[in-house]
Amino acid sequence: MSIRTLLMTVSFILSVLIGLVVSQSGAKATSKSDDKIVIGLSLDTLKEARWQKDRDIFVACAKELGADVLVQAANSDDTTQMQNIEALISRNVDVLVIVPHNGKAMAKAVEKAHDAGIPVIAYDRMITDCDVDVYISFDNVKVGEMQAKFLLKTLSNHGKIIRVYGSKTDNNAFLFKQGQDNVLKPFIEKNMIEVIHEDWAEDWKPENGKKIVNAAISLHGDNFAAVLAANDGTAGGAIQALTEEGLAGKVKVIGQDAELVACQRIIQGTQTMTIYKPLKKLALRAARLAVDMAKRKVIIAKESIPNGKIDVPTIAIDVQVVTKENMEDTIVKDGFHNRKDVYGE
Numbered sequence: 001m002s003i004r005t006l007l008m009t010v011s012f013i014l015s016v017l018i019g020l021v022v023s024q025s026g027a028k029a030t031s032k033s034d035d036k037i038v039i040g041l042s043l044d045t046l047k048e049a050r051w052q053k054d055r056d057i058f059v060a061c062a063k064e065l066g067a068d069v070l071v072q073a074a075n076s077d078d079t080t081q082m083q084n085i086e087a088l089i090s091r092n093v094d095v096l097v098i099v100p101h102n103g104k105a106m107a108k109a110v111e112k113a114h115d116a117g118i119p120v121i122a123y124d125r126m127i128t129d130c131d132v133d134v135y136i137s138f139d140n141v142k143v144g145e146m147q148a149k150f151l152l153k154t155l156s157n158h159g160k161i162i163r164v165y166g167s168k169t170d171n172n173a174f175l176f177k178q179g180q181d182n183v184l185k186p187f188i189e190k191n192m193i194e195v196i197h198e199d200w201a202e203d204w205k206p207e208n209g210k211k212i213v214n215a216a217i218s219l220h221g222d223n224f225a226a227v228l229a230a231n232d233g234t235a236g237g238a239i240q241a242l243t244e245e246g247l248a249g250k251v252k253v254i255g256q257d258a259e260l261v262a263c264q265r266i267i268q269g270t271q272t273m274t275i276y277k278p279l280k281k282l283a284l285r286a287a288r289l290a291v292d293m294a295k296r297k298v299i300i301a302k303e304s305i306p307n308g309k310i311d312v313p314t315i316a317i318d319v320q321v322v323t324k325e326n327m328e329d330t331i332v333k334d335g336f337h338n339r340k341d342v343y344g345e
Contacts, residue, residue: 037068039096039291039294041072042099044074047075053283054282057280057284061284067294078105094118095293096121100127103307105169107130110130121293128171128308128309131310132307134289134313137315138316140172143277143319147254147275148181148228150321157192159225160223160224161196161226161227164213166230167202170204196219204231204234205234206237210237210240213227222247226252229255231255232256233259235253235274239271243270258322258337260341266322267344276334278318280334327342
């Protein structure tokens with residue numbers, strides 16, 4: 001038996017014995033032990049404040065851990081994102097972290113990264129139909145369920161609503177809807193809740209959320225009690241439409257993401273609630289995970305989520321409902337936004 005064959009046999013045996021580890025499908029045989037770790041971070045967009053915050057926290061944490069981060073943003077364009085990822089692969093990054101614009105389209109990016117021996121983390125949004133190594137996010141089905149439960153409580157289980165879904169290119173939009181449906185379906189079937197209008201907001205753009213609510217009002221009038229929006233951006237667009245009709249503050253508006261403008265709207269009374277997803281915890285955990293994967297450490301994930309091809313090892317971060325009543329004890333206390341910015345004092 002040659003030395004090469006012996007080494008391959010020993011390596012295989014060790015991989016079997018480890019168990020319960022994240023499979024780094026295309027992992028390089030060795031990490032750059034003498035060089036600084038380089039992480040490639042491919043973002044869908046930096047147009048939203050939320051993603052700027054993720055980037056800043058991720059990069060700062062990675063640097064504290066001794067790693068450099070190469071950041072690329074695609075401006076919500078699949079072709080651009082693929083080009084960005086190819087550029088990062090050509091830079092020989094140790095690990096690739098992707099926030100996909102289109103989770104299905106980025107399956108090819110995962111394949112290319114693995115061909116180059118680079119493991120891939122799907123950050124906050126799942127990459128579907130591929131063998132992505134690990135997914136780190138929030139429990140997005142739970143987010144949708146929490147939105148719907150709060151809505152029902154606010155409406156005492158009765159009322160007409162408008163539903164504004166997210167972008168069809170983002171798997172999370174379907175997960176939010178799934179969670180909402182889990183809760184709302186029995187009430188809709190009993191005619192306790194009536195959905196008078198529903199549609200998808202392309203690319204999560206607030207202006208598309210506004211168009212959906214404008215269309216609903218044109219078709220059905222102003223006889224509805226709430227707007228259930230997929231995120232705070234589309235909720236903001238909905239509130240613009242409501243403001244034009246003199247309905248802002250009279251109609252309940254449900255969002256999620258705890259964006260600063262949404263928190264301000266909650267204090268002002270035009271938005272009813274949001275979901276606080278502690279981005280700092282997510283970004284910090286993802287940065288540490290990326291460094292560990294670059295060092296080829298064993299990664300343990302206690303959960304898994306199917307992506308159409310495999311059950312992807314998953315790390316989920318808890319979330320929390322935020323209203324005017326608990327804003328101080330959640331958003332402000334955690335330092336997610338400072339009190340002056342939220343309350344305008």
